[in-house]
Amino acid sequence: MATTITINHLTKRFGNVTAVNDVSLVIEPGSFLTLLGPSGCGKTTLLRCIAGLEDPDEGEILVGDKLVFSKQRGISLPAGNRELGMVFQNYALWPHMTVYKNITFALEIQKLSKEQMDKRVKEALAEVQMSDYQDRYPREMSGGQQQRVALARMLAYRPKVFLMDEPLSNLDARLRMDMRVELKRLHHDSGATTIYVTHDQLEALTMSTYIAVMKLGVIQQLGTPDRIYHFPQNLFVADFIGNPKVNLIDGVIKGKNKVDLGKFEIAMPTHGASGDIVVGVRPEDISISTKPVPGGVEFSAYSVLPSGAESTIIAKLGDLEITVKEIGISKIKMDEKIWLKFDPDCINLYIKETGNLVSS
Amino acid sequence: MTSAAFAPLPLQQRALAKWRRFFRWVTSPHVILAIIMLFLMFYMVIIPLFRMVMTTITYAENDVRYAPGAVPGVFTAFHWLRMLTTKIGAVMTYQPMLHSLVVSFGATAIAFLIGGSLAWMVVRTDLPYRKVINVLAVVPYIMPSWTIAMAWKVLFNNGTLGGVPGMLMYFTGVPPPDWLAYGPVPIIIASGLHYYTFFYLFISAALMSIDSSLEEAGELAGASRFRILGKITFPLIIPALLSGFIMTFSKVMGTFGGPNVLGVPVRYYTLSTMIRTNITVGAFGDAFVLAIILILFSMTTISLNQRIVGTRKSYETIGGRGFMSQKTKLREWRGVIAAIIITFQIVVAVGPLILLLWSTFMLHTGDYSLSNFTTAHWIGKGDPKINSGEPGILLNPAIYRGAWNSIRLAVSTAFFTAFLGIILGYAIVKGRGTRLAKLTEQLAFIPYVIPGIAFGAVYITMFTKPVGPIPPLYGTFALLVVVSVAKHIPYSSRSGVSAMLQVGRELEEAAAVAGANSWKRFTRIIFPLTSTGFVSGFTLTFITTMRELSLIILLVTPATQVLASMTMRYSENGSEQQANAVILVLVALVLIGNLIISQFRGGSLKKGLGM
Secondary structure (H helix, E strand, O other): OOOOEEEEEEEEEEOOEEEEEEEEEEEOOOOEEEEEOOOOOOHHHHHHHHHOOOOOOEEEEEEOOEEEEEOOOOEEOOHHHOOEEEEOOOOOOOOOOOHHHHHHHHHHHOOOOHHHHHHHHHHHHHHOOOHHHOOOOHHHOOHHHHHHHHHHHHHHOOOOEEEEEOOOOOOOHHHHHHHHHHHHHHHHHHOOEEEEEEOOHHHHHHHOOEEEEEEOOEEEEEEOHHHHHHOOOEHHHHHHOOOOOOEEEEEEEOOOOEEEOOOOEEEOOOOOOOOEEEEEEOHHHEEEEOOOOOOOEEEEEEEEEEOOOEEEEEEEEOOEEEEEEEEOOOOOOOOOEEEEEEOHHHEEEEEOOOOEEOOO | OOOOOOOOOOHHHHHHHHHHHHHHHHHOHHHHHHHHHHHHHHHHHHHHHHHHHHHHOEOOHHHHHOOOOOOOOOEOOHHHHHHHHOHHHHHHHHHHHHHHHHHHHHHHHHHHHHHHHHHHHHHHEOOOOHHHHHHHHHHHHHOOOOHHHHHHHHHHOOOOOOOOOOHHHHHHOOOOOHHHHOOHHHHHHHHHHHHHHHHHHHHHHHHHHOOHHHHHHHHHOOOOHHHHHHHHHHHHOHHHHHHHHHHHHHHHHOOOHHHHHHOHHHOOOOHHHHHHHHHHOOOHHHHHHHHHHHHHHHHHHHHHHHHHHOOOOOOOOOOOOOOOOOOEOOHHHHHHHHHHHHHHHHHHHOHHHHHHHHHHOEOOOOOOOHHHEOOHHHHOOOOOOOHHHOOOHHHOHHHHHHHHHHHHHHHHHHHHHHHHHHHHHHHHHHOOOOHHHHHHHHHHHHHHHOOHHHHHHHHHHOOOOOEOOEOOOOOOHHHHHHHHHHHHHHHHHHHHHHHHHHOOHHHHHHHHHOOOOHHHHHHHHHHHHHHHHHHHHHHHHHHHHHOOOOOOOOOOOHHHOOHHHHHHHHHHOOOHHHHHHHHHHHHHHHHHHHHHHOOOOOOOHHHHOOO
16 A cells, blocks of 8 residues: 655755755655755755645656656646645644644545544544544644644545654654654554654654655665664764764774774774775774773773763873763763773774765 | 756657646746736736826827917927926926925924834833823824814914914914914924824834843943933834834825815915816826826835835834833833823824814804804704705715715725735745746835825826726726725735735645645635734725825715815815814714724734734
């Protein structure tokens, strides 16, 4: 039942700004694809192009087998004919209608009978646990409740594809967590192809089956959360994903199996790369010890930031600063001598000039 | 511009694609609406203006009398030369021009002093009864602009013109000097007292939006209160000030009532009264030369304002509403100042009405004794010795016809205007950034720069013959509606745009995604959400149309008389009591209408002005 979405060479400009730049993408049926990137990267524009709320300047979009947009053929189906549902960042509930009316608006257009509509409203509200709110007006509900209703409104008319434009960004942290759970469950149960836009990398990692990281209108990397996290294709993706941030250290290749980081060297396969490189290593991939260990490099603990389940330690060696993550509350004291050990298997090498990953 | 990734299509399919794109563009609702609006405005504004200019550069039938050898319909610079270079020009053009400038600057200055200081007092001090003052400040706006002028006449008439003495002279025996009874001084005062509302509304809105921490910063830096006012507050409200200035200035420039009542009897002509005089004798070419001059003056003022403020958004104040904080303490003066202000406002707002009311109970004008008391002007059966046998106002079918016409005109104008406002707002906001929307917005602005009397003049030549599908409208009631609607387009488009901007675009998009077509989106989502804007646009237009005179004075015929034009006719015929009684009826109707409309939620004068 689930639908494939195919995007071919899509470009959208606003004046001199190219918001989406020659993007091609196939979204597998039933997948949960997140468009992730900083503000202004074109993720929302891409979503709006798919929804039919913007007319792209180039390219094609197919929903299933249906060509919904083609610049070349002059086709652009109205948003309502694309069989998509959308949840907006600010919910976009119609303030002059009750929850019931908000939900039945689309059903009336589909010419459903009164009984069918009642049934659909009931089901949709039950799905988002808002059954008792049928007669409320939007302003009589909290933000989280409004977002649930907005979700129910979309579910009720049974679109083939769900589009979500930063649906959780207006909610507070706790509610956001709850809604993530619900949304993931909802996707799992319905199996509908979902495209989700967010700037929150944690949201992307927790919910998606695929993530497309975007910058300046171009998809930097498309992959599973696992791939994106462990093998960022370039320095931008590496830097954007992960909290605390990845350590990026400038260095030079020293032969086949050695990288010189200035203060110390790391033995690791260099896969034929040469010259100036950047080493990317996640804070949790560095082991830390208060006693000298073989292969360990001596640093001093510049700052120690315990936060319950884990602690972040900023280690310093001269002007080189490295972030390390340790499970639990750290016993390390500030200014204490520490020894860091890098796991060669968890290090990514990037060519300094291009910023691209040296593939193994 | 096909992307390299796609193989080129055969010509036929490319043409098809092109057609599809064009069709989609042209059928998108904001484009359709913008195009309809452009056509409408083209008919209502551009063609009339064009015809007006043409009239000034062609010979008319009756020019043969003044210009030997003139052939009607032939191109000529005759009217322009005559009005600008001859001796007649000095009297017909330059003198009225000077008078108009004197009156406009004078009245604007008075309006600024009153409106500005009231606004500061209400917003920035701890004055008591601020709400009362706020309400009273809007009252002059709902009265006909010449009410104060009429009352002035009742009070200060000195009999030099053979007329009867005014109240002052009757009770003191001393005739007020001529300069106080007629001419520039009373016109300036009467107009200034009437138009201070604009300054009040603009400046108080601006003052309210200024974050008072800006002023406190000045205070901490050790500046005196006076210095802060001059160096910080004043510069911040300059945009609002200029908006108030152009609004008042161009209103006074185009105003007809006051100068007609207080100026014409002593041959103190302004451009507006001179236009009327020329029209009544059929000298359309000459009248239109004056009208164009008037328009140019108005345009200059507005473009100067834009040059100074820098953007067209001169109505906008400094930003989000900051929270009020420190108010200037008036201490023991609070009560006294409030009393003075409220007394002043009541004198200005209610005083004229009382004077007018009093005068309507007098059998002979100028005799204030009790023996002269009569109800004949209200409920008289029609004594041939009084008012050429016309029955009293309340029994006079002509008055009822006029009242009915006024209401009809105001309601239909308000309806169409508010409706157009929503449509224009939609076309402009949804098309933001496109040239079409920009053009629509700019065209909609044009009537703003054309003073009322000139706008009416424009319509005289228009619609005397059928234009396209439109039948000849001259002398019809429909023409009055058309001109009133056209004149209100700038205001309605502005309030339409601001109403539309308040409806987040996601609300419409959500409906689009849910499958609603543009008609459904408009009727089910957009219109219900902009209905407050509709109501306030309606209220504002209703009030201004009810008491509008300058705009329609040149277009009314005996069959289409409205109350506003009737008062002027009575006044010109020397039937003071009837004229005054009709004004009172008019004010009563406006108040009742306003009361009815305000029962609907949310409508308010301020919103209607787009603030």
